Amino acid sequence: MxxxxxxxxxxxxxxxxxxxxxxxxxxxxxxxxxxxxxxxxxxxxxxxxxxxxxxxxxxxxxxxxxxxxxxxxxxxxxxxxMQRSLPPDRRVTERQRRRARQMLQAIDGRMSGASYREIARAIYGADRVGDEPWKTSALRDAVMGFVRDARTMIGGGYRRLLRRRRRK
Known part of the structure; x- marks a missing residue:
């Protein structure tokens, strides 16, 4: 302002x-x-x-x-x-950026009708997904978490990502 x-x-x-x-x-x-x-x-x-x-x-x-x-x-x-270099934006870490990208891939796939297994193959690769039983796979849980968290972000949760961390 x-x-x-x-x-x-x-x-x-x-x-x-x-x-x-x-x-x-x-x-x-x-x-x-x-x-x-x-x-x-x-x-x-x-x-x-x-x-x-x-x-x-x-x-x-x-x-x-x-x-x-x-x-x-x-x-x-x-x-x-003042034509000085901008300080780096440290609000979003590299790990958060990577997770956000994976969440977007997952929700985009899910909204296009892809199964969780198909989404996992796109994110992690077919070889890695095929190496373990799907029903007990940690990758399955991760992909389901990506979709769940992406829905939260779409519902307005992205604002939390852009703000500084706050003590509760």
Missing amino acids: LDAVPSALPADGNLFDLIAATHARADAAGVYFRCDIGGGRSLHLLRLAGVDANAPLAVVIPLDADGLDRIEAATRLLCVL
């Missing part, structure tokens, strides 16, 4: 004029738009209602459970505006 710079903060050197807004749409809350950060990626921003697009801006970060995610997004925006 972007707001006007408070009078208590200096406006000199503000980088607001470097923000290139695309795909803008307005409503009562303000103007929603995307800022390209390169590599086919973009940040989704909101300039609050009543804020002049040609005036210095400040980032608003509410003190809530998503605050650290928002600070990271603000850091990425500043890096782009």
Whole structure:
């Protein structure tokens, strides 16, 4: 969220004029738009209602459970505006990426009518699937877990993947 710079903060050197807004749409809350950060990626921003697009801006970060995610997004925006390299996105580990890919393969296969065994062959290879009895196979359980977890992700669980880990 972007707001006007408070009078208590200096406006000199503000980088607001470097923000290139695309795909803008307005409503009562303000103007929603995307800022390209390169590599086919973009940040989704909101300039609050009543804020002049040609005036210095400040980032608003509410003190809530998503605050650290928002600070990271603000850091990425500043890096782009200052033409610095983007810090790596560490929210999703390599293992999580691999599992997400397998989940997508599994749910895609299942929604296309494939059996769990056929899905296992596609993910793990026919030789590995054929080496053990199917009914007691750990691969069978894994594929069923991929499908179950993919359904959860499709139902909105993907948001949890994109957020920082939180203590309960």
